[in-house]
Amino acid sequence: MAAIKIFSPATIANISCGFDVLGLALDAVGDTMTITKVADKGIRITKITGQDLPLDALKNVAGVAGLALLDASEYEGGFEIEINKNIKAGSGIGSSAASAAGAVWAINELLDRPFTPLQLVEFAMQGEKLASGVAHADNVAPALFGGFTLVRSYEPLDVVSIHTPKALFATIIHPQIEVKTSDSRKILKTNITLKDGIKQWGNVGGLIAGLYTEDYDLIGRSLVDHIVEPIRSMLIPGFDQVKSNAMQSGALGCGISGSGPSIFALSRGRKTAEQVGQAMKEVYKGIGIDYEVHVSSVNIEGIKRIP
Numbered sequence: 206m207a208a209i210k211i212f213s214p215a216t217i218a219n220i221s222c223g224f225d226v227l228g229l230a231l232d233a234v235g236d237t238m239t240i241t242k243v244a245d246k247g248i249r250i251t252k253i254t255g256q257d258l259p260l261d262a263l264k265n266v267a268g269v270a271g272l273a274l275l276d277a278s279e280y281e282g283g284f285e286i287e288i289n290k291n292i293k294a295g296s297g298i299g300s301s302a303a304s305a306a307g308a309v310w311a312i313n314e315l316l317d318r319p320f321t322p323l324q325l326v327e328f329a330m331q332g333e334k335l336a337s338g339v340a341h342a343d344n345v346a347p348a349l350f351g352g353f354t355l356v357r358s359y360e361p362l363d364v365v366s367i368h369t370p371k372a373l374f375a376t377i378i379h380p381q382i383e384v385k386t387s388d389s390r391k392i393l394k395t396n397i398t399l400k401d402g403i404k405q406w407g408n409v410g411g412l413i414a415g416l417y418t419e420d421y422d423l424i425g426r427s428l429v430d431h432i433v434e435p436i437r438s439m440l441i442p443g444f445d446q447v448k449s450n451a452m453q454s455g456a457l458g459c460g461i462s463g464s465g466p467s468i469f470a471l472s473r474g475r476k477t478a479e480q481v482g483q484a485m486k487e488v489y490k491g492i493g494i495d496y497e498v499h500v501s502s503v504n505i506e507g508i509k510r511i512p
């Protein structure tokens with residue numbers, strides 16, 4: 206095989222109570238990429254459509270992640286990468302992660318899979334480090350593993366796939382405003398109280414148990430964030446109203462996707478997820494901010510080959 210075309214999904218990181226550790230992959234939104242094996246050593250980004258992003262491999266997360274893989278590989282040649290971006294950079298649904306994870310997944314396929322999915326997460330994290338300064342895995346892990354994932358530990362890296370109930374649907378609204386990832390990190394407190402910690406890990410445990418037992422009420426009760434959301438939501442205009450509209454329309458839970466500004470809701474069934482999207486839209490129509498809405502099932506496959 207000399208070339209491969211792939212779909213690399215958008216992802217929701219954090220998922221309310223799971224700050225920096227939980228994530229899930231989406232079906233309805235993602236980038237496509239074509240990766241070609243070539244004799245010349247290194248990585249060349251030959252074309253990017255859909256968005257203005259650097260072609261220089263050292264400035265593009267796909268290049269940096271691909272080079273991290275090549276450094277660990279015995280392969281002497283190189284790869285050319287074409288990226289068609291559908292996920293807007295800075296939207297909070299894993300735009301950089303889709304490119305970084307997509308590049309290493311495709312290269313691994315073209316090399317006949319010398320690396321494990323966990324190793325691919327490590328390479329893709331180098332791309333994330335370029336995008337945000339932090340080598341985080343909460344978006345690249347669900348892109349590579351599919352479904353819900355838990356980053357249990359970074360040292361050593363330990364990623365756990367979590368069972369995904371079939372009727373779970375995500376609604377995402379992306380208000381067209383800029384929230385700098387650096388700002389949304391800066392405003393976070395570095396200490397939490399034991400009281401808040403207890404509430405938060407109670408909810409993480411509850412969410413995982415609810416996903417495994419497909420107990421939608423338990424999932425809903427657990428989708429609560431006592432630590433990050435109260436602070437970060439101040440950067441997203443209309444957040445409280447969007448959340449309140451989503452919950453009134455039947456969502457199980459609603460929170461900030463990644464570091465925002467996108468807001469996600471999880472619902473039981475597509476119909477509810479669509480009604481939730483309608484209700485979320487009303488808020489931004491009212492305050493005159495443009496938006497995009499996506500409704501998607503959870504993508505249990507992760508990155509995949511397409512014709």
Ligand code: ADP
Binds near residue numbers: 265266298300336386
């Ligand atoms: P998101 O929150 O949607 O993942 P990030 O803020 O993490 O978006 O990443 C976007 C940043 O990464 C931007 O500064 C962008 O220029 C940079 N970047 C570099 N290469 C890519 C790429 N291939 N796709 C998306 N963003 C990229």
